[in-house]
Amino acid sequence: MIRDARSGVSEPAAATPPAIALGLAAALLAGGSPAEPFRPIDDRQVLEHVSTASGGAGELRRQWVEHPEDRELALRLVRRYIEMGRETADPRFFGWGEAMLAPWLEEGRASPDAWVLSATIRQNRHDFSGALSALARAIEAAPRSAQAWLTKAVIHEVQGEYPAALQSCLRLAQLAPGMVGATCLASTLSVTGQAEYALAQLQQALRSPDADTNTRAWALTVQADIAQRLGRRETAESSFLAALTLRPHDPYLLAAYADLLLDQKRHTAVTVLLRDQTRIDGLLLRLTLAEQALRSPAAAEHIEVLKARFAASRLRGDALHLGDESRFHLHLLGEPDAALALALRNWEIQREPRDARILLEAALAQDRPEPAVQPVLDFLARSRLQDVRLQKLTARLAKGPA
Amino acid sequence: MIRIALVLLILLGSRGAWGHKPSDSYLRIERAPSGFSGQWDIALRDLDYALGLDGDGDGAITWGELRARRELISGYALQRLKIVGGTSDCTLAAEDLLVDEHTDGAYAVLRFSALCPGGFGDWSLHYTLFFDLDTQHHGLLRYAADGVMGTAVLTPDNRSFKPAGEGESPGASSLGSFLREGVWHIWIGYDHILFLLSLLLPAVLVRESSTWRPAPTLAVTVWDAAKIVTAFTVAHSVTLSLAALGHLQLPSRWVESLIAASVLLAAANNLVPVWHRYRVLFAFTFGLVHGLGFASVLAGLLLSTGGLVQALFGFNLGVELGQLAIVAAFLPAAYMLSRKRLYVPLVLRAGSAGIIVIAVIWLAERSLGIRVLEP
Numbered sequence: 072m073i074r075d076a077r078s079g080v081s082e083p084a085a086a087t088p089p090a091i092a093l094g095l096a097a098a099l100l101a102g103g104s105p106a107e108p109f110r111p112i113d114d115r116q117v118l119e120h121v122s123t124a125s126g127g128a129g130e131l132r133r134q135w136v137e138h139p140e141d142r143e144l145a146l147r148l149v150r151r152y153i154e155m156g157r158e159t160a161d162p163r164f165f166g167w168g169e170a171m172l173a174p175w176l177e178e179g180r181a182s183p184d185a186w187v188l189s190a191t192i193r194q195n196r197h198d199f200s201g202a203l204s205a206l207a208r209a210i211e212a213a214p215r216s217a218q219a220w221l222t223k224a225v226i227h228e229v230q231g232e233y234p235a236a237l238q239s240c241l242r243l244a245q246l247a248p249g250m251v252g253a254t255c256l257a258s259t260l261s262v263t264g265q266a267e268y269a270l271a272q273l274q275q276a277l278r279s280p281d282a283d284t285n286t287r288a289w290a291l292t293v294q295a296d297i298a299q300r301l302g303r304r305e306t307a308e309s310s311f312l313a314a315l316t317l318r319p320h321d322p323y324l325l326a327a328y329a330d331l332l333l334d335q336k337r338h339t340a341v342t343v344l345l346r347d348q349t350r351i352d353g354l355l356l357r358l359t360l361a362e363q364a365l366r367s368p369a370a371a372e373h374i375e376v377l378k379a380r381f382a383a384s385r386l387r388g389d390a391l392h393l394g395d396e397s398r399f400h401l402h403l404l405g406e407p408d409a410a411l412a413l414a415l416r417n418w419e420i421q422r423e424p425r426d427a428r429i430l431l432e433a434a435l436a437q438d439r440p441e442p443a444v445q446p447v448l449d450f451l452a453r454s455r456l457q458d459v460r461l462q463k464l465t466a467r468l469a470k471g472p473a
Numbered sequence: 474m475i476r477i478a479l480v481l482l483i484l485l486g487s488r489g490a491w492g493h494k495p496s497d498s499y500l501r502i503e504r505a506p507s508g509f510s511g512q513w514d515i516a517l518r519d520l521d522y523a524l525g526l527d528g529d530g531d532g533a534i535t536w537g538e539l540r541a542r543r544e545l546i547s548g549y550a551l552q553r554l555k556i557v558g559g560t561s562d563c564t565l566a567a568e569d570l571l572v573d574e575h576t577d578g579a580y581a582v583l584r585f586s587a588l589c590p591g592g593f594g595d596w597s598l599h600y601t602l603f604f605d606l607d608t609q610h611h612g613l614l615r616y617a618a619d620g621v622m623g624t625a626v627l628t629p630d631n632r633s634f635k636p637a638g639e640g641e642s643p644g645a646s647s648l649g650s651f652l653r654e655g656v657w658h659i660w661i662g663y664d665h666i667l668f669l670l671s672l673l674l675p676a677v678l679v680r681e682s683s684t685w686r687p688a689p690t691l692a693v694t695v696w697d698a699a700k701i702v703t704a705f706t707v708a709h710s711v712t713l714s715l716a717a718l719g720h721l722q723l724p725s726r727w728v729e730s731l732i733a734a735s736v737l738l739a740a741a742n743n744l745v746p747v748w749h750r751y752r753v754l755f756a757f758t759f760g761l762v763h764g765l766g767f768a769s770v771l772a773g774l775l776l777s778t779g780g781l782v783q784a785l786f787g788f789n790l791g792v793e794l795g796q797l798a799i800v801a802a803f804l805p806a807a808y809m810l811s812r813k814r815l816y817v818p819l820v821l822r823a824g825s826a827g828i829i830v831i832a833v834i835w836l837a838e839r840s841l842g843i844r845v846l847e848p
Binding site: 107108109110111113114115116117118119120121122162163165166167169170173196379380383384386387388389 | 494495496497512514517518519521522526527532533534535536537539540571572573576578579582604605606607608609610611613626628
């Protein structure tokens with residue numbers, strides 16, 4: 072603990088010995104109160120740790136500060152920040168990267184690469200329309216930029232714009248190596264009624280030995296997602312595990328695998344997988360869901376922490392974890408109304424199967440039929456999304472909520 | 474090939490399993506006689522990014538390293554904050570630098586003053602800290618001035634703040650906010666709570682020929698408690714109003730010490746009942762002193778005459794409601810416990826002894842001006 076130790080007790084008035092003991096206990100309890108600003112007494116007291124080399128970003132930044140006009144160096148630094156932001160799930164890196172890009176984008180002298188990086192950062196904070204306009208600029212300047220088409224495809228898919236996603240994937244397949252294009256296509260086909268076909272194609276593509284670690288990990292994750300939707304548990308599990316051997320600390324992968332384990336009610340496995348992962352909100356949520364199911368005493372404390380995190384987010388005006396927040400309210404706090412409101416707001420921004428799922432679950436938890444859920448059901452029917460879990464939920468909704 | 478891989482890396486996590494919240498600073502400003510006083514909590518990580526705090530490059534920021542850059546930090550921060558009072562800019566001056574912990578790490582706490590020659594008219598604020606370095610940085614503002622309290626979020630797209638002017642009547646919002654402050658103050662005013670509890674611990678008993686007995690009925694208890702609480706309430710309302718309106722002034726060190734003494738005496742009286750018969754009078758007398766303690770909270774917010782009465786009313790009401798809540802929670806439980814034999818030794822005696830210990834420490838701290846326990 073950073074706080075320096077403070078203690079002090081003076082003579083109690085005349086009282087019986089047990090009373091003295093209790094009195095002392097009370098006094099000591101009174102001494103431990105919530106945080107207030109303080110002045111440390113020792114110059115050597117460590118207040119905060121900042122990583123030194125931080126994977127080369129510190130050194131890169133020093134170089135860039137000396138040569139601020141070197142655009143290539145700057146782009147490398149921004150890419151490094153994006154990478155670190157992704158690995159640590161710490162938004163400051165994205166903010167720093169975006170701030171570096173901002174002056175060039177405003178001037179209009181930015182390269183297509185800069186636009187793509189900007190789009191990537193905006194996408195990360197769910198500014199999808201901003202990301203798409205940045206991508207439009209990138210593609211205008213560099214129509215053969217595979218990265219631009221890939222980012223575009225992902226955004227369209229997240230937003231449920233499947234024809235546009237498919238178009239972008241087809242363009243990407245012409246420009247990028249086999250596994251990249253195949254994964255993009257498989258992902259989109261799997262949510263538009265061709266899941267079996269998509270899975271088969273992806274399995275075929277994964278047999279190829281080429282492709283670097285990250286591409287392969289992505290392909291395995293998409294394979295796991297599709298398999299889950301088709302109810303193929305073993306394929307899903309082995310795909311996740313294979314992806315995790317390639318990227319063991321990837322927060323997104325850990326979250327997705329934890330969801331699979333939660334679905335199968337393997338709560339102890341979740342606590343092992345996510346042990347100590349309390350810093351990243353999404354992982355803490357999944358850990359707490361497992362702890363609650365196991366009736367672990369840690370659940371209550373983690374629920375308070377999550378409450379504070381979501382509140383802090385709202386205080387600063389962010390609305391980025393609406394899906395997770397909805398899950399929190401529904402499954403941990405037992406507040407279906409709040410959960411439904413959050414899920415509906417979330418649906419306005421993104422439309423992946425998981426977003427539909429929390430919405431349907433929240434709707435089912437209401438006492439009466441919820442008309443707001445109808446557009447979602449229409450969307451699912453129109454896109455011919457195949458997902459065994461969603462099908463169960465839809466069927467229960469059709470029968471009428473409990 | 475490598476570039477695609479990088480992008481994929483990005484995409485894999487793009488659906489946001491975020492960890493920390495993005496960068497925030499916490500800025501509080503309050504009315505002060507010459508303008509404003511402020512406290513600005515800024516994350517050490519952000520200051521390190523902007524200015525470099527790690528003098529010896531070992532990856533750890535120590536208090537010594539922070540202190541060495543105190544002027545650099547206050548200069549940097551205060552240059553990026555503008556407060557306008559009335560017709561002209563206020564002059565900002567750094568007063569002190571401390572440290573605090575928030576959920577996402579350690580923060581530098583910059584205490585500063587704003588000298589506003591332009592008067593106490595409309596004020597506004599312009600914030601630009603870190604917007605050039607981090608597009609996600611937000612400034613979280615809390616302010617208390619002229620009978621109005623509120624909060625605001627300053628962002629790169631929204632860098633200025635002006636409290637609502639003529640359109641919105643400050644009356645309604647300030648009543649509510651002062652009510653909250655009143656309740657809050659009694660909740661965190663452990664000394665007021667302990668005084669009340671010390672007086673109420675024996676309310677569930679009656680004193681008969683040098684021994685304690687459980688009170689015969691709940692009605693007796695409630696009546697006794699009601700008398701005590703009412704006496705306390707009337708007394709502190711009187712002095713609170715007089716002090717807030719400026720008719721009564723006592724040095725705050727005296728007031729705080731007297732309050733501590735009152736707690737001590739009330740609790741001691743439970744162990745050695747000297748004036749048990751006069752406890753209502755006792756509650757009234759020391760209630761007068763406690764009222765002055767409440768007034769010091771209000772004094773922190775410079776009030777224009779119009780809002781004062783409402784603020785007073787709201788604050789006092791808040792204190793009453795908070796008290797009532799405590800009494801209502803305490804009495805039934807105490808009554809039930811008092812039926813048991815152990816109430817007198819365990820709750821009355823031991824509880825009072827504990828309160829005495831705390832009160833003695835407070836008395837020592839407040840009269841000598843030292844800091845031993847947190848308040």
